Amino acid sequence: MSVNVNLKQEEAQSIGGELPKATLQGSDVFIQSLQNEGVEMIFGYPGGAVLPIYDALYKNPIPHILARHEQGAIHAAEGYSRVSGKTGVVIATSGPGATNLVTGIADAMMDSLPLVVFTGQVASAVIGTDAFQEADIVGITQPITKHNYQVKRVEDLPRIIHEAFHIASTGRPGPVLVDIPKDISNAVFTSAEIKATELNLPGYQPTTSPNFLQIQKVAQALQKAQKPLILAGAGVLHGKASEEFVKFVEKTGVPVTNTLLGLGCIPGDHPQFLGMAGMHGTFTANMAICETDLLINIGARFDDRLTGNLEHFAPNAQVVHIDIDPAEIGKNVETDIPIVADAKEALHSLLKLEINKLSIEPWMAGLMKSKAEYPLVYSNASKKMLPQEVIELVHKHTNGDAIVTTDVGQHQMWAAQFYRFNHPDHWVTSGGLGTMGFGFPAAIGAQIAKPQGTVVSFTGDGGFQMTLQELSLLQESQLPVKVIILNNQCLGMVRQWQETFYDKRYSESLMPSQPDFVKLAEAYDIEGYKVDNYHDADELFKKVFSSNKPALIDCRVEQMENVYPMVAPGKGLHEMIGVKG
Amino acid sequence: MKRVITTTVINQSGVLNRVTGLLMKRQFNIESITVGHTEKAGISKMTFVVHVEDQRKLEQLLKQLQKQIDVLKVNDITDKAIVTRELALIKVLSPPGVRSEINSIIEPFRATVIDMSKNVITVQVTGDPGKIEAFIDLLQPYGIKELTRTGATAFVRETQKAPAQQLSIL
Numbered sequence: 001m002s003v004n005v006n007l008k009q010e011e012a013q014s015i016g017g018e019l020p021k022a023t024l025q026g027s028d029v030f031i032q033s034l035q036n037e038g039v040e041m042i043f044g045y046p047g048g049a050v051l052p053i054y055d056a057l058y059k060n061p062i063p064h065i066l067a068r069h070e071q072g073a074i075h076a077a078e079g080y081s082r083v084s085g086k087t088g089v090v091i092a093t094s095g096p097g098a099t100n101l102v103t104g105i106a107d108a109m110m111d112s113l114p115l116v117v118f119t120g121q122v123a124s125a126v127i128g129t130d131a132f133q134e135a136d137i138v139g140i141t142q143p144i145t146k147h148n149y150q151v152k153r154v155e156d157l158p159r160i161i162h163e164a165f166h167i168a169s170t171g172r173p174g175p176v177l178v179d180i181p182k183d184i185s186n187a188v189f190t191s192a193e194i195k196a197t198e199l200n201l202p203g204y205q206p207t208t209s210p211n212f213l214q215i216q217k218v219a220q221a222l223q224k225a226q227k228p229l230i231l232a233g234a235g236v237l238h239g240k241a242s243e244e245f246v247k248f249v250e251k252t253g254v255p256v257t258n259t260l261l262g263l264g265c266i267p268g269d270h271p272q273f274l275g276m277a278g279m280h281g282t283f284t285a286n287m288a289i290c291e292t293d294l295l296i297n298i299g300a301r302f303d304d305r306l307t308g309n310l311e312h313f314a315p316n317a318q319v320v321h322i323d324i325d326p327a328e329i330g331k332n333v334e335t336d337i338p339i340v341a342d343a344k345e346a347l348h349s350l351l352k353l354e355i356n357k358l359s360i361e362p363w364m365a366g367l368m369k370s371k372a373e374y375p376l377v378y379s380n381a382s383k384k385m386l387p388q389e390v391i392e393l394v395h396k397h398t399n400g401d402a403i404v405t406t407d408v409g410q411h412q413m414w415a416a417q418f419y420r421f422n423h424p425d426h427w428v429t430s431g432g433l434g435t436m437g438f439g440f441p442a443a444i445g446a447q448i449a450k451p452q453g454t455v456v457s458f459t460g461d462g463g464f465q466m467t468l469q470e471l472s473l474l475q476e477s478q479l480p481v482k483v484i485i486l487n488n489q490c491l492g493m494v495r496q497w498q499e500t501f502y503d504k505r506y507s508e509s510l511m512p513s514q515p516d517f518v519k520l521a522e523a524y525d526i527e528g529y530k531v532d533n534y535h536d537a538d539e540l541f542k543k544v545f546s547s548n549k550p551a552l553i554d555c556r557v558e559q560m561e562n563v564y565p566m567v568a569p570g571k572g573l574h575e576m577i578g579v580k581g
Numbered sequence: 582m583k584r585v586i587t588t589t590v591i592n593q594s595g596v597l598n599r600v601t602g603l604l605m606k607r608q609f610n611i612e613s614i615t616v617g618h619t620e621k622a623g624i625s626k627m628t629f630v631v632h633v634e635d636q637r638k639l640e641q642l643l644k645q646l647q648k649q650i651d652v653l654k655v656n657d658i659t660d661k662a663i664v665t666r667e668l669a670l671i672k673v674l675s676p677p678g679v680r681s682e683i684n685s686i687i688e689p690f691r692a693t694v695i696d697m698s699k700n701v702i703t704v705q706v707t708g709d710p711g712k713i714e715a716f717i718d719l720l721q722p723y724g725i726k727e728l729t730r731t732g733a734t735a736f737v738r739e740t741q742k743a744p745a746q747q748l749s750i751l
Contacts, residue, residue: 142599143606147650150594167650203591203653327644330637 024194026154027056027185030118032194033161034062039089041065041080041448043073047093048133049120052185054091065448065477068469070097072441074104075467078113079445082428083403083453085240087114087169088445094120095133098179099140103435105175106144110432111261112238114173116164121150123183138179146174154187158196166199171206172325173238206324210341210349217337218296218320219353225294225318227363228254231277231306234261234431235299235323239343242266242424245298248347253357255367257285259300260416261431268400268420274367275376278306279567280413283374284367286573289314296320299343302332303432312572322346376417376565377580384558385533387411387486391418393534394456394484397541402426402454405443407463408434410492413563415458437466440483444470447479454482454545461487461514471524474550482544483552485517488559496562521552532556583612584639585630585665585735588646589654592618592625596651600627603649609633609642613667613732624653628734630710662738665709668731670695671717674724675702683723690716701726709733 030053034042042064046054057064067073070092077088088108092101098119108115122131138150147167149160157180164176222228236245242265249256249272256266257277266273275282277289289295295317300306302321307313310332320337321329329338339346378388391414394402404419405428406412412429421427428446430438443457464485474481486492494509521528527549531537537555544551564578590596597616604611614629633639639657646655675683683702687694692706706716710733717728 138595139598142595142602152594201650204650325648327641327648331641334637 024189025052025056025185026157026180026187026189027052028060029154029157029189029194030161030180030185031056031060031062033158033196034089035060036158036195037087037161037165040086042089042091043067043077043080043445044091045070045073045093045097046091047097047120049094049122049182050091050097050118050180050185052182053118053120053180056185065444065473067441068472069467070100071103071437072444072467072470072473074101074115074117075107075435075438075441076445076448076470076473077115078104078108078111078438079405079428079442080449081108081113081115081445082442083425083446084449085425086449087116087165090115090117092117092119093133094122094137094182095135097133098137099135102140102144103433105141105177107430107433107435107438108175109144109146111430112173112234113175114168115175116161116168117145117175117177119177119179120185121179121181124152124181125183127181137177141177144175145177146172148177148179150179151181151184154184154189155191157184157189158191158194159198159200162196163199163201167201167204171204171208207326207340208324208342208345210322210339210346212349214337214339215346215349215353218339218350219355221294221318221320221337222252222254222355222358225358226360227288227292228252228294228296228358228360229288229292229317230254230256231259231289231295231297231300232256232262232265233259233298233300235343236262236265237299237424239299239324239345241342241344241347244344244347244351246270248350251351251357252355253360253364254296255288255364257281257288259303259306259431260429261427262300263416264421264424264427267422269422274371276416277573278303279308279569280417280563280565281306281567282371282376282417283565283576283579284370286567286576287370288367289317290572290574292317294318294320296322298322298346299324301325301328304332307332307573308567308575309570309572312574374579378561379580382558385531385537385555386561387414387488387555387557388418388561389534390484390486390537390555390557391415391458393537393541394458394545395419397545398454398456402456403428403443403446403450405429405439405446405455405457407436407439407459408493409436409460409463410488410496410561410563411458411460411486412439413493414486417563436460436463438463440464440481441467441470443481443483444473444477444479447481448477455480457481457483459483459485460492461485461489461511462491465515468520471521471526471552475525480548480550482550485552485554486557487514487517487554488557488561489514490559492561493563495559499560499562500568517552517554527551528554530554530556582635582639583630583632584657584659585628585663585733586643586646587656587658587735588627588652589619590625590627590649591651591653592623593651596625597627599649599651600646603645604629604631604642607641607645609638613730615732615734617734628732630733656737658735658737662741663735664738665733665735666707667710667713667733668705668707669713669717670729671704671706671720671725672701672727673704673720674700674726676700679723683720686716686719692716
């Protein structure tokens with residue numbers, strides 16, 4: 001955002017360094033507070049109201065990624081956070097800088113990503129006067145943050161920053177916004193103590209350890225169940241509990257399905273894994289939900305894309321719901337055994353119980369038969385390359401070990417279906433909010449979190465054009481991200497729904513006019529390729545994935561390909577269409 | 582169903598906004614809301630009357646409120662022994678011909694006349710919302726010019742009746 005050149009005189013003086021050198025300003029305290037929190041990376045964009053903060057950063061550096069749009073910065077922070085497990089830190093200026101973050105904040109809120117977002121604000125004296133670059137960002141973000149603050153006194157800054165990091169990263173993680181008026185950044189800090197150790201949060205005490213009586217009830221229910229099923233969501237990943245999770249799954253022998261965001265908490269080729277459930281889940285996973293008599297949900301929130309029509313969801317099941325957020329329990333699905341706990345602690349308790357491998361052979365045999373009979377498949381009738389083939393090829397050339405990011409839509413569902421994840425925290429996707437333009441900047445953050453890892457950003461031609469300005473960062477920060485555009489020259493999922501539900505009236509969903517993505521890549525000093533057939537793609541991926549340079553590959557794929565199987569909106573999971581077998 | 586909910590909150594700027602914003606986001610319909618300081622400095626109490634569809638919605642409301650960082654305590658006190666009070670100011674047409682008649686209504690309600698002009702009197706009445714409704718209904722025929730109500734505020738009674746035993750007929 002542009003800088004206000006009409007600085008007030010006293011403001012200019014205070015920036016001009018008339019204060020004695022040893023005097024600390026709010027902005028210095030800000031940087032020190034971030035260092036105290038162990039912040040290793042900031043994603044941001046400067047502007048008028050954060051000039052003092054950026055000046056302090058100049059003097060006392062913390063690594064900083066200069067995105068080319070605030071939305072790019074916050075999605076990168078989300079990707080960084082998802083892969084590293086650390087809290088993502090974002091800085092933007094007041095007004096438009098702050099409002100450009102809104103999509104990312106809402107996205108992080110829906111997908112429970114820990115972020116601390118700092119926004120500059122106009123000086124306290126002019127707040128409420130519609131000053132230049134003023135926006136009520138605290139009001140705007142109230143419903144989409146876990147909590148937010150406006151700093152009123154410079155003395156509060158260390159405590160607020162400490163609380164913000166605590167709130168963002170504990171309990172159910174989420175974004176916390178701290179709005180800092182410019183005069184607070186410039187103010188002289190007089191307190192002796194910068195390091196805040198105390199939290200003043202009497203209203204915030206998340207429960208993390210499970211009630212043991214409830215855990216015992218789970219054991220009893222397991223012993224009685226004929227057709228048990230575990231549904232695992234992102235809570236298992238946020239709780240860093242994949243190891244315990246797989247142990248519990250193997251100890252009990254219970255089959256497992258995942259939500260979209262839970263993918264990776266158990267290896268994709270694990271024999272007890274039935275695939276993802278929900279709107280575009282596997283037939284076997286969805287039928288298992290319809291038939292199960294004991295559904296154990298660990299860290300999933302029974303989102304509508306998972307459950308389909310609630311009236312038909314798990315009709316025969318006793319429901320166990322383990323969630324760190326009590327408000328999620330009973331919100332959508334009635335729960336018989338509620339357990340408020342961190343996934344890791346709950347799994348620890350469950351593992352301590354005397355549970356033997358369940359004798360559920362008929363149930364398992366049926367599921368395994370179904371899994372073999374109804375795999376996720378696609379048929380290539382046309383000669384054109386299919387998006388699913390591209391994803392399988394990438395899987396082959398990365399051995400299933402890559403960190404994969406996506407936007408929302410068809411390519412996201414295909415990636416979820418056909419890139420079988422071997423590891424936890426390798427899947428970064430916008431699940432709850434369904435944000436176009438998320439995947440590419442998220443890949444930048446993911447690569448920063450894992451510099452040695454292979455990071456693939458699957459994106460559509462539509463979504464990529466929403467945040468492609470961040471291509472600047474690949475060369476600038478030496479990030480070997482591989483951008484794979486599944487280019488069907490349309491907004492695939494919109495087009496699919498128009499085909500299915502609107503009698504093929506493709507209203508504004510086709511995008512025949514596009515930039516030359518190869519030239520675009522070259523303009524940003526990145527290798528760009530275009531490929532339109534399986535054989536060439538195979539050859540190209542071999543080359544690209546053995547290189548440690550960034551690359552952009554424009555994969556021209558069949559336009560009319562649809563994501564199947566599918567549960568139509570408003571239908572129950574038992575009403576899947578497009579099941580091939 | 583109508584529920585009376587009290588919340589104890591930290592008196593930070595924007596806390597009222599947070600709570601009402603939450604109710605709006607989750608599509609709850611507020612009938613009335615009152616806010617004020619408590620005996621503890623920095624702590625405020627809100628009392629609101631809301632309409633919720635069913636038990637599950639109610640549970641959601643309580644849990645979502647509890648989740649707010651600035652909210653210390655949430656109670657649904659509808660089914661407890663409580664005292665509820667509300668204040669209403671009512672401007673009613675009162676020409677000399679009917680004035681004594683109106684006075685005879687005011688008296689049993691222990692309402693007071695707090696302003697008077699040639700043809701209009703302003704009456705203040707306090708009590709539980711049901712009493713206020715009844716009072717308004719009785720004044721309606723005389724012509725109410727203006728009416729304002731504070732909304733209910735409530736306390737749980739110190740002595741609670743023991744919950745009634747569930748008796749089986751068999």
